[in-house]
Amino acid sequence: MTDRDLEGWTIAFDLDGTLVDSAPDLIGTLNRLLVEEGLAPVAMEEAQKLIGSGARALLVHGFEAAGASVERAKSDELFQRFLTDYSAHIADGSQPFEGVVETLERLTERGALLVVATNKRSDLSELLLQKLDLARHFAAIVGPDRVSARKPSGAHLKEAVAQAGGDPERAIMVGDAAPDAGAARDAGMPCILTTFGYTPVPVETLGGDVLIDAFEDVEEAIDGILSDFYVLKALRG
Incomplete structure (x- = not known):
């Protein structure tokens, strides 16, 4: 006992x-959004370091890493797209x-x-x-x-x-x-x-x-x- x-x-x-x-699914969603925005995806190994403070922070850090506008990353519309995509793929990997x-x-x-x-x-x-x-x-x-x-x-x-x-x-x-x-x-x-x-x-x-x-x-x-x-x-x- x-x-x-x-x-x-x-x-x-x-x-x-x-x-x-x-990381596979969080970064997967981030990279799909980056590509949709005409930006290059971030490498998985580097992007793992961006995780930990929530989805909004991940978007900001991800767009920074891609050399894109931080203001765009902070938009509610992009955040909602992130949530929709991530919810659909949350346990893929x-x-x-x-x-x-x-x-x-x-x-x-x-x-x-x-x-x-x-x-x-x-x-x-x-x-x-x-x-x-x-x-x-x-x-x-x-x-x-x-x-x-x-x-x-x-x-x-x-x-x-x-x-x-x-x-x-x-x-x-x-x-x-x-x-x-x-x-x-x-x-x-x-x-x-x-x-x-x-x-x-x-x-x-x-x-x-x-x-x-x-x-x-x-x-x-x-x-x-x-x-x-x-x-x-x-x-x-």
């Missing part, structure tokens, strides 16, 4: 670049990173409450996770439209954890980029960062408490953080 030693703890996960390798399903199942068996805290719109996040059969693992899926402030504000994490029924004082963030690290720091939460995500700057510079090279390492990282937590708690009496 599995020891439910994570009872009372909430693990908050970023989505793109943490749970799911969603996107896949969970290796070890995601097994790790989420083990964390749940150990009593942890799981929540997604992402800068991706909630409806798109739910659609992607449903198509990949991942939504069932999470007590809540919380995009920026369901909180008072988006990452890197700590309010995003605190409110996401609360919406899932958890305690923000007993929560850990797992992400891949600066918005995740910044939000965790602002919320006073420990932060685990992946080295396989989409950050445009070296992940080592972001101030995460633990860096992991594979999703299978999430569980061990959580155990290390909780070990330190309970040692400090014992020392404080």
